Amino acid sequence: MEKTISEKIISRHSGRDAGAGDIVVVNIDVVMAQDGTGPLAVSQIEKMEFDKIKNSSKSIFFIDHAAPSPKKELSNTHKVLREFSKKTGAAISEVGKGVCHQILIESYTCPGDIVIGADSHTCTSGALGAFATGMGSTDIAVGFVLAKTWLMVPETVKVNFNGKLNSGVYAKDLIIYLISKITSDGATYKAIEFAGEASDGFSMDDRFTISNMAVEAGAKTGIFNSDEVTRKYLKKQGRENCYREVTADGGAKYENVVDIDCCSIEPMVSRPHTVDNAVPISKLDKTKIDQVFIGTCTNGRLSDLKIAADILKGREVASSVRLIVAPASRNVFVKALDEGIIKTLVESGAAILPPGCGPCVGVHQGVLGDDEVCLSTQNRNFKGRMGNPNSFIYLSSPAAAAWSAVKGYIADPREVLSK
Amino acid sequence: MTDFSVEKKILKGKSFKFGDDISTDLIAPGRYFHLRSNMGELAKHVLEDADPEFAKKIKSGGFVVGGKNFGLGSSREHAPTIIKIAGAGAVLAKSFARIFFRNCINVGLPALICDTDKIGEGDLLEINLGEGTIKNITKNLEISFSPLPEVMVKILGDGGLAEHVRKNRGFNL
Numbered sequence: 277m278e279k280t281i282s283e284k285i286i287s288r289h290s291g292r293d294a295g296a297g298d299i300v301v302v303n304i305d306v307v308m309a310q311d312g313t314g315p316l317a318v319s320q321i322e323k324m325e326f327d328k329i330k331n332s333s334k335s336i337f338f339i340d341h342a343a344p345s346p347k348k349e350l351s352n353t354h355k356v357l358r359e360f361s362k363k364t365g366a367a368i369s370e371v372g373k374g375v376c377h378q379i380l381i382e383s384y385t386c387p388g389d390i391v392i393g394a395d396s397h398t399c400t401s402g403a404l405g406a407f408a409t410g411m412g413s414t415d416i417a418v419g420f421v422l423a424k425t426w427l428m429v430p431e432t433v434k435v436n437f438n439g440k441l442n443s444g445v446y447a448k449d450l451i452i453y454l455i456s457k458i459t460s461d462g463a464t465y466k467a468i469e470f471a472g473e474a475s476d477g478f479s480m481d482d483r484f485t486i487s488n489m490a491v492e493a494g495a496k497t498g499i500f501n502s503d504e505v506t507r508k509y510l511k512k513q514g515r516e517n518c519y520r521e522v523t524a525d526g527g528a529k530y531e532n533v534v535d536i537d538c539c540s541i542e543p544m545v546s547r548p549h550t551v552d553n554a555v556p557i558s559k560l561d562k563t564k565i566d567q568v569f570i571g572t573c574t575n576g577r578l579s580d581l582k583i584a585a586d587i588l589k590g591r592e593v594a595s596s597v598r599l600i601v602a603p604a605s606r607n608v609f610v611k612a613l614d615e616g617i618i619k620t621l622v623e624s625g626a627a628i629l630p631p632g633c634g635p636c637v638g639v640h641q642g643v644l645g646d647d648e649v650c651l652s653t654q655n656r657n658f659k660g661r662m663g664n665p666n667s668f669i670y671l672s673s674p675a676a677a678a679w680s681a682v683k684g685y686i687a688d689p690r691e692v693l694s695k
Numbered sequence: 696m697t698d699f700s701v702e703k704k705i706l707k708g709k710s711f712k713f714g715d716d717i718s719t720d721l722i723a724p725g726r727y728f729h730l731r732s733n734m735g736e737l738a739k740h741v742l743e744d745a746d747p748e749f750a751k752k753i754k755s756g757g758f759v760v761g762g763k764n765f766g767l768g769s770s771r772e773h774a775p776t777i778i779k780i781a782g783a784g785a786v787l788a789k790s791f792a793r794i795f796f797r798n799c800i801n802v803g804l805p806a807l808i809c810d811t812d813k814i815g816e817g818d819l820l821e822i823n824l825g826e827g828t829i830k831n832i833t834k835n836l837e838i839s840f841s842p843l844p845e846v847m848v849k850i851l852g853d854g855g856l857a858e859h860v861r862k863n864r865g866f867n868l
């Protein structure tokens with residue numbers, strides 16, 4: 277049978293010839309939980325009466341969502357994770373190391389792997405050609421102790437990115453556009469395979485942004501072929517030896533094929549309170565903003581910070597706006613320091629946070645006031661997401677975020693890039 | 696974790712209606728992140744941003760009834776767990792987000808896919824889990840719901856995933 281990428285990876289991990297709709301038990305390569313979901317996973321492991329984990333070097337707990345801890349209750353849950361890791365040998369990623377998905381792609385995920393994580397954006401690793409998906413704490417607890425999970429093999433939607441991106445338009449605009457087309461449940465239970473001539477030219481950072489947001493269309497995973505771009509990325513991380521070729525068969529069956537003409541896409545913005553409530557920025561009424569946040573597992577990588585810094589260089593953030601920047605990982609932070617990117621951002625008026633989730637999930641560091649408006653490079657804008665149900669979140673690319681921070685309202689980055 | 700038996704359990708109670716796209720941020724808001732280690736407390740805030748009075752109303756039982764794509768967003772298992780702890784017997788929706796649906800089964804909260812347009816706020820419902828039917832007593836209507844995949848029935852039958860794996864020392868699906 278000709279197979280999609282997901283069918284191939286799942287077949288290899290289940291020892292069966294698996295096709296869409298089959299239910300299988302698979303071996304997993306990487307399993308993780310973060311500080312919001314990990315403590316519950318630990319207590320479920322205890323409830324299941326296991327005291328060992330199966331594959332400790334690829335079982336990781338991340339302290340990234342509330343890091344450094346703003347409250348004693350959270351400090352105590354962090355202690356639970358540290359103690360459990362000491363007891364079982366599970367890896368722990370400490371305060372300041374970065375967002376879980378970023379560390380997975382830097383140091384753990386290999387093409388062809390199955391990765392499961394107690395975090396919905398685990399699909400980010402799909403950009404490396406892995407079958408990567410989010411689950412709840414109990415499923416992940418089982419993953420820790422058995423190095424197995426059960427899966428229904430998903431049907432696949434193929435998305436072809438055709439043509440070339442215009443200046444001022446980024447991977448973030450493409451994925452927001454796609455979600456607005458197929459809606460927030462357009463790919464529920466399905467895998468998305470990203471392909472097309474444009475996607476061959478995407479950098480890994482572009483691919484990470486796109487795979488990261490597959491779940492915002494309900495998808496189980498968002499996956500790319502592995503290719504030379506993937507290999508080069510792994511080489512840079514000192515992990516070239518884990519490169520594998522992962523591609524779909526020519527005759528694979530797709531549930532649906534979506535063609536996107538990249539040349540016709542403009543800079544996009546998602547409006548409150550759903551990601552699919554999106555329009556081109558050029559069609560948005562003038563929207564004043566109080567806060568801009570650049571960071572997260574969606575857009576906190578080096579190229580994102582560089583795009584923002586290039587726009588902010590020699591300019592100042594509007595006096596009515598707070599600009600907050602959180603590098604996605606320590607590696608990103610160090611490189612951004614080396615390249616002078618952080619200096620440029622700080623000089624323009626940005627407040628820099630330690631690597632981690634920052635204000636994305638409303639726990640600390642940049643919670644919005646009543647009626648305040650934030651433009652963020654994160655992946656979701658649900659009511660209350662940034663800690664206040666009486667505030668409003670818009671989503672965009674780092675370029676649009678940086679330019680808007682200067683203007684004081686949501687602005688089209690083509691205004692500055694075409695100058 | 697649960698005494699949910701798929702065979703003949705009949706649940707009865709009032710409906711509490713919500714709209715489409717009820718996110719896990721609405722069900723278990725991030726600003727209560729620090730209460731995740733204390734589910735009883737967290738449950739007092741369940742769905743608070745959609746209906747501030749909901750936790751009080753659901754105390755004496757009933758059903759959460761949503762529209763399409765219920766539970767979209769994060770993987771936090773705390774979301775279905777606190778719906779259950781707060782007192783709801785089941786969640787009914789036209790469709791569910793994937794992780795939320797899987798989490799419901801794992802924690803033993805029945806998640807039923809059905810035409811919720813046939814249910815109004817406060818309607819009295821009688822759900823027969825074994826037969827796959829919902830009786831809307833107020834409107835005198837019968838509504839069917841899609842049966843669960845067999846693996847999920849097994850997990851539910853064992854009282855949730857943790858209990859399934861504890862008993863079998865692995866998967867027995």
Ligand code: SF4
Nearest residue numbers: 375572573633636637
């Ligand atoms: S950055 Fe935001 S979306 Fe990404 S893992 Fe952290 S909280 Fe989740």
